[in-house]
Amino acid sequence: MxxxxxxxxxxxxxxxxxxxxxxxxxxxxxxxxxxxxxxxxxxxxxxxxxxxxxxxxxxxxxxxxxxxxxxxxxxxxxxxxxxxxxxxxxxxxxxxxxxxxxxxxxxxxxxxxxxxxxxxxxxxxxxxxxxxxxxxxxxxxxxxxxxxxxxxxxxxxxxxxxxxxxxxxxESRTLRFPAKAIRLPNGNLLVADAGHHSLAELADDGETLVRRIGSGERGLVDGGPTDARFSEPNGLCLVPDELRERVGYDVVVADTVNHALRGVRLDDGTVTTLAGTGQQYMVGASDNVLPDPAEGLLTDGPAHALEAGTAFGSALTVTLGAPLETPPLPVALRHRLSSPWDIVWSEDLAAFVVAMAGNHTIWAFDPEQGSIGRIAGTMNEGLLDGPGDDAWFAQTSGLAVGPDGRIWLADSEVSALRWLEPAGGTVTARTAVGAGLFDFGHRDGPAAQALLQHPLGVAVLPDGSVAIADTYNGAVRRWAPADDAVAGEAGGGGAADGGRSGEVTTLARDLAEPSGLLVDVHDDGAIDLLVVESAAHRITRLRLPARLSGEILDAGAHRTQRPVSEIGAGEVRLDVVFTPATGQKYDDRFGPSTRLQVSSTPPELLLDGAGDDVPLERALRINPAVAEGVLHVTAQAASCDADPSIEFPACHLNQQDWGVPVRVVDGGPQVLTLPLHG
CATH class of the missing domain: 3.40.30.10 (Glutaredoxin)
Structure with missing residues (x-):
């Protein structure tokens, strides 16, 4: 026991x-x-x-x-x-x-x-x-x-x-829960057919299957189109023309459940792995970048991740010693990733930008250097603008690049439209539409009051406005900058500053979980918006007017409805109880093993106790003048193997984010306990 x-x-x-x-x-x-x-x-x-x-x-x-x-x-x-x-x-x-x-x-x-x-x-x-x-x-x-x-x-x-x-x-279907689509150089469509764990090339009609890349079985295997395996692929991006010959592939795939980026050569359908080990990046783990197998002996798992036809999802155990007779493995292939969901090419960054939905961050992949790394996000989930190193994101699931280089984001869990402003090799996050983790709805009008519901896709329209696959509203929405907005000022500041400009309208309704958008502009100026209707298993073509506009709808605002915890006014003790996993103990070899961050919505709910500190307990002072709100709590605790005979103990950073709805009542409980288990 x-x-x-x-x-x-x-x-x-x-x-x-x-x-x-x-x-x-x-x-x-x-x-x-x-x-x-x-x-x-x-x-x-x-x-x-x-x-x-x-x-x-x-x-x-x-x-x-x-x-x-x-x-x-x-x-x-x-x-x-x-x-x-x-x-x-x-x-x-x-x-x-x-x-x-x-x-x-x-x-x-x-x-x-x-x-x-x-x-x-x-x-x-x-x-x-x-x-x-x-x-x-x-x-x-x-x-x-x-x-x-x-x-x-x-x-x-x-x-x-x-x-x-x-x-x-x-039921047998050509597409099964498709996620995203791109236009190929030959005019056909390439669709991430997530439910079939493969890629489907369709004719221009969006219905006729030309070929399939991937066996259709869930897995992580490189090789030809009938042998390769994916696991719920989502994002797709064409490699720029000038790079294709040098890197040897034409399309990059965000292979979400494999925690990997894959490359596809279009002429023969060959799939190779570009980044990721097949294992998830665990926040705080000490071994998220594996050693180079050229510097040691691989005792478990494949010797080379790029070996065609080899599944390599198992862990790589490295024993330093005699070098393997293999070329150095690019660092991107030794780096664990976390549910990459979409990918675009940024000329300004000279890299593929990756929405790493699994840990709420944005990454950049350099295909020529074979390197990958985080460029924005702290791994905290939320809506916070500012420099990339400080910004918070929430399961970013859609990306698009505008003609000005701005990288637009569908930040799904905060129901937000946001963007990154790349400059000098760094990025800054800004928000155009969105209120936070618990506020959503279908409301058009001024951007500061507009609401979305879990958007998964985004595309830039010819006039510079942005189309949004508003997935859980079953709609396509459009954000347009204010008439007097200038480049770089179209959105505004952080989640609470109310400085956003622009207007949101609805372009289409009654769609079945739209998750991806593709813009086609015809020679006569007509605009087609191809919508990946994921839950309807199809690509739908919408003809947009040359002079873009949309209807104004207000289907109401919503907040996440969960049971409310009653607490008393005045001092309340927040107690996060951490139990290390079986066979593990607190890891305090390199300093404090715990961390607790606390904030509230509205901020006025907390008179004292907000902020970042080490202990997993905190004295909060609750404002009696605020009737209800949400306590945002992030707790971290490091643990590792307790057996002293293990020379190199496995360690893990346990983290959990809570948004606890609270109601302040006379005589309410003065203790709030949250469990954090290893």
């Missing part, structure tokens, strides 16, 4: 609107008695939740006769509460376990979840034994499952056999 087990508490019943992946049957805890049950509280907008889905695939397969994973879908955005949208997401992300639809957050509240994702482990007798927030818990979950299996097999309370999962029928 592990020392981190929770006191025995009976698990609450699983209550919601209905079930998916069960063949139409409801599932109760009684039905699951005798199994280890892992409840995964998720929402399909959340990149961290998608990481957890991928982490769980191997565990589900390995322990399929004793472990039942149940996804509890607790929506953040209004669109995610739509049962049709949820069913599409379950299919899109290949969720192979039962999913409870919990739109009213009933089960979320019963299990005291406060963050996406949250994992809760229930033992075969129906008791809660672990509660973990955030991602990166695969090892700890596996250890716990093994312990529970051994314990309950000995007690006779473990029942082996199939669980309640019933796979749904899958």
């Amino acid at each position: 592990t020392s981190s087990r929770l006191p025995k508490v009976r698990a609450s019943e699983l209550v919601g609107r209905g079930w998916l992946n069960t063949g139409g049957k409801d599932v109760t805890l009684a039905d699951l008695r005798g199994k280890v049950v892992l409840l995964d509280f998720w929402t399909f907008c959340c990149i961290n939740c998608l990481h957890v889905l991928d982490e769980l695939r191997e565990l589900e397969e390995q322990y399929r006769d004793v472990l039942v994973v149940v996804g509890v879908h607790s929506p953040k955005f209004v669109h995610e509460a739509d049962p049709v949208a949820l069913a599409a997401a379950v299919e899109r992300y290949e969720v192979h376990h039962p999913v409870l639809d919990d739109p009213d957050l009933t089960t979320w509240s019963a299990y005291s979840a406060r963050a996406w994702p949250t994992l809760v482990v229930v033992d075969p007798e129906g008791y809660i034994v672990a509660h973990m927030a955030g991602e990166g818990h695969k090892h700890n979950v596996e250890v716990l499952v093994r312990e529970l299996v051994a314990e309950h097999e000995a007690k006779g309370t473990l029942h082996r056999g199939d669980g309640p999962y019933v796979p749904p029928a899958v």
